[in-house]
Amino acid sequence: MIPMASVTGAAAPILKTNVNTDIIIPGSYLRSQSADLAQGLFAAWRFDDDGKEKPDFVLNQAPFRQAKIVLAGANFGCGSSREAAVWALQRFGIRVVLAPSFADIFYENSFRNGVLPGIVDADAIAEMAEIAATNPEFTVDLDRKLVLHGNRSWAFDVPESRRAALIRGDDEIGMTLAMANEIADFHARDVAGRDWAYAPMGRASRG
Amino acid sequence: MTRTLFEKIWTSRLVKRLDDGRDLLFVDRHVLQETTCATAFEGLARRGIPVRHPELHVATQDHILSTDPARTETTFPPGRELLGLMRRNAAAHGIPLFGVEDRRQGIVHVISPELGLALPGCILACGDSHTSTVGGLGALGIGVGTSEVEHILATQTLALRRPKTMRIWFDGALAPGVSAKDLILHTIGKLGIDAGTGHAIEYAGPVIRALAAEARLTVCNLSIELGARLGVIAPDDVTFAYLDGRDYAPRGAQWDAAVRHWRTLATDDGAAFDKSATIDARDVAPQITWGTTQQDVVGVDGAVPDPGAYADTGRRGLAAAAIGYMGLAPGQKMEGLPIDVAFIGSCTNGRLSDLKAAAELVRGRRVADGVRALVVPGSTEVKRQAEALGLDRVFADAGFQWRAAGCSMCLSINGDVVAPGQRCIATSNRNFEGRQGPRARTHLASPAMVAAAAIAGRIVDIRKEMA
Numbered sequence: 001m002i003p004m005a006s007v008t009g010a011a012a013p014i015l016k017t018n019v020n021t022d023i024i025i026p027g028s029y030l031r032s033q034s035a036d037l038a039q040g041l042f043a044a045w046r047f048d049d050d051g052k053e054k055p056d057f058v059l060n061q062a063p064f065r066q067a068k069i070v071l072a073g074a075n076f077g078c079g080s081s082r083e084a085a086v087w088a089l090q091r092f093g094i095r096v097v098l099a100p101s102f103a104d105i106f107y108e109n110s111f112r113n114g115v116l117p118g119i120v121d122a123d124a125i126a127e128m129a130e131i132a133a134t135n136p137e138f139t140v141d142l143d144r145k146l147v148l149h150g151n152r153s154w155a156f157d158v159p160e161s162r163r164a165a166l167i168r169g170d171d172e173i174g175m176t177l178a179m180a181n182e183i184a185d186f187h188a189r190d191v192a193g194r195d196w197a198y199a200p201m202g203r204a205s206r207g
Numbered sequence: 208m209t210r211t212l213f214e215k216i217w218t219s220r221l222v223k224r225l226d227d228g229r230d231l232l233f234v235d236r237h238v239l240q241e242t243t244c245a246t247a248f249e250g251l252a253r254r255g256i257p258v259r260h261p262e263l264h265v266a267t268q269d270h271i272l273s274t275d276p277a278r279t280e281t282t283f284p285p286g287r288e289l290l291g292l293m294r295r296n297a298a299a300h301g302i303p304l305f306g307v308e309d310r311r312q313g314i315v316h317v318i319s320p321e322l323g324l325a326l327p328g329c330i331l332a333c334g335d336s337h338t339s340t341v342g343g344l345g346a347l348g349i350g351v352g353t354s355e356v357e358h359i360l361a362t363q364t365l366a367l368r369r370p371k372t373m374r375i376w377f378d379g380a381l382a383p384g385v386s387a388k389d390l391i392l393h394t395i396g397k398l399g400i401d402a403g404t405g406h407a408i409e410y411a412g413p414v415i416r417a418l419a420a421e422a423r424l425t426v427c428n429l430s431i432e433l434g435a436r437l438g439v440i441a442p443d444d445v446t447f448a449y450l451d452g453r454d455y456a457p458r459g460a461q462w463d464a465a466v467r468h469w470r471t472l473a474t475d476d477g478a479a480f481d482k483s484a485t486i487d488a489r490d491v492a493p494q495i496t497w498g499t500t501q502q503d504v505v506g507v508d509g510a511v512p513d514p515g516a517y518a519d520t521g522r523r524g525l526a527a528a529a530i531g532y533m534g535l536a537p538g539q540k541m542e543g544l545p546i547d548v549a550f551i552g553s554c555t556n557g558r559l560s561d562l563k564a565a566a567e568l569v570r571g572r573r574v575a576d577g578v579r580a581l582v583v584p585g586s587t588e589v590k591r592q593a594e595a596l597g598l599d600r601v602f603a604d605a606g607f608q609w610r611a612a613g614c615s616m617c618l619s620i621n622g623d624v625v626a627p628g629q630r631c632i633a634t635s636n637r638n639f640e641g642r643q644g645p646r647a648r649t650h651l652a653s654p655a656m657v658a659a660a661a662i663a664g665r666i667v668d669i670r671k672e673m674a
């Protein structure tokens with residue numbers, strides 16, 4: 001993972017609550033390994049049936065085409081587990097999503113891809129959105145856990161361990177592989193004490 | 208010390224507590240589907256590492272596979288790439304593939320119980336949010352993203368925050384014509400789509416105990432639509448009878464040892480939950496969604512709400528937008544609403560009991576003129592059993608298309624699509640904007656409700672049909 005420190009860029013308000021991952025990236029973009037996920041981000045809201053841009057959607061407006069931050073409503077990323085929702089945000093250039101709450105799987109997927117899901121209360125999101133309408137550039141400072149704009153600042157919440165992992169750019173699989181012996185010990189004990197859970201799987205794998 | 212069912216299983220699968228407070232859990236079984244694993248296998252290749260325990264994985268093809276009865280892997284051309292990658296990756300890593308030609312093929316969450324891959328007290332993971340389904344058998348079904356699929360392939364473990372616990376207790380009994388699908392939709396309507404966020408839900412109470420195993424799978428299937436990553440039901444004799452003799456279920460002395468263990472998997476008297484709710488099943492009518500989230504739901508004798516009636520301004524705006532998207536008006540009655548498409552299938556309601564319930568309302572009748580109606584069995588085995596009972600004839604004679612097994616119109620990435628602006632009544636689990644195709648309008652309901660609507664050409668109250 002690419003280490004992350006602070007992010008400065010336009011913050012696009014997409015304030016609906018319960019924005020689901022089908023909206024973030026429609027199913028039709030999940031068919032190929034080479035699908036253009038940046039193009040697919042919020043496709044149903046960005047484009048009409050003929051593929052033309054809808055001018056009133058925020059990501060089609062000048063400063064927000066280069067947005068690095070999304071200001072979102074509660075329960076962002078609910079629904080399908082598709083990690084492509086995070087990949088689409090990331091390919092578009094989004095590094096931070098700020099929302100009052102996130103759906104569980106989306107939240108986990110974000111950290112694993114170097115996208116910060118920062119929790120900010122709804123009133124602060126509303127204030128930021130109002131400011132962004134005229135003056136969209138914000139800085140998200142991961143070191144100080146603050147969103148900055150001019151002389152204003154808002155705290156965001158992120159678990160300490162996840163913050164540190166984002167800053168270091170941790171490779172989670174590499175870290176778990178380093179615990180291979182402990183996993184092997186668990187497996188050996190488990191096979192001995194709970195053989196009913198293994199024998200059928202072994203039988204199937206033999207043919 | 209008293210413990211909940213969830214805590215008992217979670218703790219028994221704990222390899223170690225990580226420094227960051229998360230738990231490293233051993234994954235008993237991992238089931239792969241073609242749309243969420245290709246990037247994970249690329250990751251393994253980049254690292255140059257093998258699958259750690261290939262014998263604990265199986266793979267199937269379901270999401271992007273054509274449901275044409277004469278299909279092959281290439282019938283739906285856009286699906287070729289991912290289906291082919293799945294075949295090559297499974298072969299390269301020694302993972303059994305239940306592909307298009309295999310009798311065990313089907314939707315991941317239908318075959319996991321059906322083959323006995325999902326067992327009480329085990330963790331079953333899959334790169335798909337509805338993995339919670341297998342909680343109906345007392346397994347912890349954990350839906351994961353693609354990075355986690357790679358993590359499981361590489362290490363056979365998952366690093367997770369331990370969720371809080373929530374219990375939903377169901378009192379009373381279901382009225383005639385009311386199914387498990389109605390029960391859980393009603394629950395989502397009452398509690399909201401984020402009621403379970405950050406929680407593992409246990410479904411309990413007399414109504415749950417009285418449900419058949421397949422109906423319990425339907426309840427747990429929609430846990431994610433309550434915001435929870437997993438939902439679970441304590442295993443009992445119904446569960447054991449369901450599992451006995453299935454392909455991957457233990458046999459002989461191992462079966463006996465397993466059942467002895469499984470009988471300990473119940474929440475202890477007095478164990479505390481972080482959150483709890485009670486639902487009275489007597490209140491539940493056949494449900495139908497009117498909006499674009501699963502909490503936008505009413506009894507079929509109800510009406511589209513007036514957005515102004517919501518106290519919360521945010522909810523008001525969302526309801527108004529949903530009503531607009533769905534082409535409805537506030538106060539409009541749900542009963543009598545004309546439909547264009549009827550879809551029976553998915554991991555929610557694509558099992559044999561669902562097809563039987565639907566066939567009851569179809570037998571000897573005809574699908575209304577102008578309605579496109581499909582039945583898509585959840586697995587090749589469900590299809591075979593339904594055909595042995597003659598259900599394929601019942602549906603085909605009525606004018607339904609009888610398709611091959613897969614996700615089909617639940618997700619509509621395999622070519623089975625609802626046309627823009629069309630209204631579909633579906634037994635699946637997501638009524639999101641665009642889910643069944645651009646501008647498609649989805650109403651979720653039970654198999655019997657969908658079957659009756661296909662015949663009538665409009666939404667009907669099945670309680671009147673059955674009277």
Ligand code: SF4
Binds near residue numbers: 554555618
């Ligand atoms: S049937 Fe629908 S919800 Fe179930 S696994 Fe397939 S796409 Fe997902």
